[in-house]
Amino acid sequence: MATSLSAEATRALGGASRPGRAGDAIFRRLATTAALAVLGVLAGVAVFLAVEALPAVTADSARLPEGKGLVEYIGPLAFGTALAALIAVVVAVPLAVAVALFISHIAPRRLALALGYVVDLLAAIPSIVYGLWGIFVLGPASVGASRWLADNLGFIPFFEGPASATGRTMLVAGLVLAVMILPIVSAVAREVFAQTPRRLQEGALALGATRWEMIRMVVLPFGRSAVISGAMLGLGRALGETMAVTIILSVSGVITLNLISSSNPSTIAANIALDFPESSGLAINALIASGLVLFAITLAVNVAARAVIARRASGEGAG
Amino acid sequence: MSARPLQLTAAAGDLRWRRAKDRAATLAIAAAFALAIAPLASLLYEVVSRGLARFDLAFLTETARGVVGEGGGAAHAIVGTLVITGVATVISVPIGILAAIYLTEYGQGRLRRALTFFVDVMTGIPSIVAGLFAFAAFALVFGPGIRLGVMGSVALSVLMIPVVVRAAEEVLKVVPHSLREASYALGTPKWRTITKVVLPTALAGLVTGVMLAVARVIGETAPLLVTTGVTDSMNANPFDGRMQSLAVYAFNEYRNPGVMKEAAFDRAWAAALALLLVVMLLSLIARVIYRRHDTGTR
Numbered sequence: 279m280a281t282s283l284s285a286e287a288t289r290a291l292g293g294a295s296r297p298g299r300a301g302d303a304i305f306r307r308l309a310t311t312a313a314l315a316v317l318g319v320l321a322g323v324a325v326f327l328a329v330e331a332l333p334a335v336t337a338d339s340a341r342l343p344e345g346k347g348l349v350e351y352i353g354p355l356a357f358g359t360a361l362a363a364l365i366a367v368v369v370a371v372p373l374a375v376a377v378a379l380f381i382s383h384i385a386p387r388r389l390a391l392a393l394g395y396v397v398d399l400l401a402a403i404p405s406i407v408y409g410l411w412g413i414f415v416l417g418p419a420s421v422g423a424s425r426w427l428a429d430n431l432g433f434i435p436f437f438e439g440p441a442s443a444t445g446r447t448m449l450v451a452g453l454v455l456a457v458m459i460l461p462i463v464s465a466v467a468r469e470v471f472a473q474t475p476r477r478l479q480e481g482a483l484a485l486g487a488t489r490w491e492m493i494r495m496v497v498l499p500f501g502r503s504a505v506i507s508g509a510m511l512g513l514g515r516a517l518g519e520t521m522a523v524t525i526i527l528s529v530s531g532v533i534t535l536n537l538i539s540s541s542n543p544s545t546i547a548a549n550i551a552l553d554f555p556e557s558s559g560l561a562i563n564a565l566i567a568s569g570l571v572l573f574a575i576t577l578a579v580n581v582a583a584r585a586v587i588a589r590r591a592s593g594e595g596a597g
Numbered sequence: 598m599s600a601r602p603l604q605l606t607a608a609a610g611d612l613r614w615r616r617a618k619d620r621a622a623t624l625a626i627a628a629a630f631a632l633a634i635a636p637l638a639s640l641l642y643e644v645v646s647r648g649l650a651r652f653d654l655a656f657l658t659e660t661a662r663g664v665v666g667e668g669g670g671a672a673h674a675i676v677g678t679l680v681i682t683g684v685a686t687v688i689s690v691p692i693g694i695l696a697a698i699y700l701t702e703y704g705q706g707r708l709r710r711a712l713t714f715f716v717d718v719m720t721g722i723p724s725i726v727a728g729l730f731a732f733a734a735f736a737l738v739f740g741p742g743i744r745l746g747v748m749g750s751v752a753l754s755v756l757m758i759p760v761v762v763r764a765a766e767e768v769l770k771v772v773p774h775s776l777r778e779a780s781y782a783l784g785t786p787k788w789r790t791i792t793k794v795v796l797p798t799a800l801a802g803l804v805t806g807v808m809l810a811v812a813r814v815i816g817e818t819a820p821l822l823v824t825t826g827v828t829d830s831m832n833a834n835p836f837d838g839r840m841q842s843l844a845v846y847a848f849n850e851y852r853n854p855g856v857m858k859e860a861a862f863d864r865a866w867a868a869a870l871a872l873l874l875v876v877m878l879l880s881l882i883a884r885v886i887y888r889r890h891d892t893g894t895r
Contacts, residue, residue, distance in 0.1 A: 312695030376629030404816025518723020
């Protein structure tokens with residue numbers, strides 16, 4: 279019995295090994311090819327954008343849209359992109375940290391789980407829906423507040439006014455972006471807050487710290503790098519977000535810090551979405567060139583954010 | 598980890614002050630949470646209440662062809678969304694899962710590290726850039742006037758692949774090593790082990806990941822705006838001309854409302870409601886599948 283079983287096992291082994299080897303080699307190559315393909319896609323994005331942007335780079339500036347050089351064309355757009363994204367990050371990060379703390383340390387466990395889902399849900403809502411909400415709901419609702427800001431805080435350049443009567447302002451666009459990036463920032467922060475070593479937390483409480491003191495002295499320092507990388511991921515999102523800005527912002531191509539007036543700089547992404555369908559020839563190449571700039575900026579921001587996360591993870595392994 | 602030493606004094610008044618601060622901070626955090634959730638509540642309310650006006654049979658069965666005022670529907674956009682997203686899924690899932698298999702089963706050294714890092718970085722590519730990439734690639738071959746459904750699919754794939762890789766890697770990693778070893782001990786070659794043991798074990802997680810990836814791209818507007826274009830007619834062939842999608846439809850109804858603005862805005866909201874329903878349903882089903890599987894195996 280024992281011998282026949284082992285003989286059968288040997289036969290099965292011998293029988294399977296040769297075709298198995300060939301299958302192994304093929305499958306391994308397939309998986310490796312897919313891995314290379316994924317990296318190839320990323321490289322392809324850079325290459326194809328560069329190739330299609332080249333005509334705009336080499337062309338005479340008079341033939342470009344608005345008859346300006348490429349740098350003068352993209353400059354105000356880059357400024358608008360940075361401004362909108364900065365508003366979003368400044369507003370979203372403190373709120374996201376509060377949301378993360380609320381879910382990880384304050385809300386009861388069962389409730390926290392449900393709340394976590396709700397916040398994740400925010401991330402799944404398509405940007406076009408946020409855009410419609412921004413222009414039809416938040417924009418009109420912001421008019422009164424903008425007027426108040428212009429009247430009472432008009433000495434601050436941001437609120438110089440005159441206040442827009444439609445609410446299609448940089449401030450509203452930035453706020454909608456803030457709502458959109460809040461889930462990703464808080465997800466990153468929440469994950470790390472929840473990993474704060476129990477012994478440190480309990481040690482602080484045992485020494486008589488209140489919960490807030492424990493959060494301030496143990497949890498927040500522990501999660502600081504996560505908050506930073508989360509903020510950078512959110513920044514990357516906000517820089518590249520298209521539809522919400524396209525719909526909400528009333529643009530005029532000016533460079534201004536005035537957040538509540540009706541003339542605003544556009545953003546790179548919104549400008550592409552607005553102009554691309556009606557453009558042809560060199561204008562398309564110029565738009566793609568601006569897209570390449572956007573790609574480079576977001577890539578740099580994301581690489582930096584991921585590097586912070588990766589360093590944190592490896593530091594943990596060593597310690 | 599170097600927390601600052603706690604400097605706590607036992608004075609009673611001090612303690613009261615610290616307790617008050619604790620309560621104030623808790624209250625402030627809860628208030629900030631409520632403030633962050635408020636937009637979601639408002640958004641859900643507005644989309645449902647405004648979207649219901651035109652969320653009717655005509656919206657689901659008619660196209661926008663020849664519609665200038667009231668009426669008309671988004672059937673062409675619904676079909677377009679399904680076709681474009683479907684083709685994107687067909688492109689992304691095999692590549693994504695195979696790349697994840699590479700990461701968990703084969704990968705080592707620099708390629709593995711590079712892939713892990715750049716997949717994360719790729720999740721941050723702006724959707725409009727993915728659209729421009731697809732346009733640039735097709736324009737090089739077919740000329741700049743080209744607009745096809747499949748171009749949109751390629752654009753969405755760029756956004757979808759990293760999400761699939763991440764999700765698949767996550768679930769393949771938790772397949773117990775003892776299962777693989779048991780399979781090897783029976784003399785099964787590695788590739789049969791992966792296809793017959795590892796993948797079936799992780800199936801529920803893989804399905805969940807793919808559904809979440811679909812949910813992530815099905816509502817995309819910007820990449821389709823520059824690749825599939827805008828049309829009022831039904832077109833179910835991704836290789837033949839312009840194709841409408843729900844998100845682009847919603848944007849177009851808002852942007853070019855025509856003679857009866859309110860009717861067009863109502864259609865835009867109805868499309869937004871449809872998208873929201875699809876995305877939430879996908880996320881919900883994905884969660885349920887994952888939860889049921891999770892509790893079933895442990």
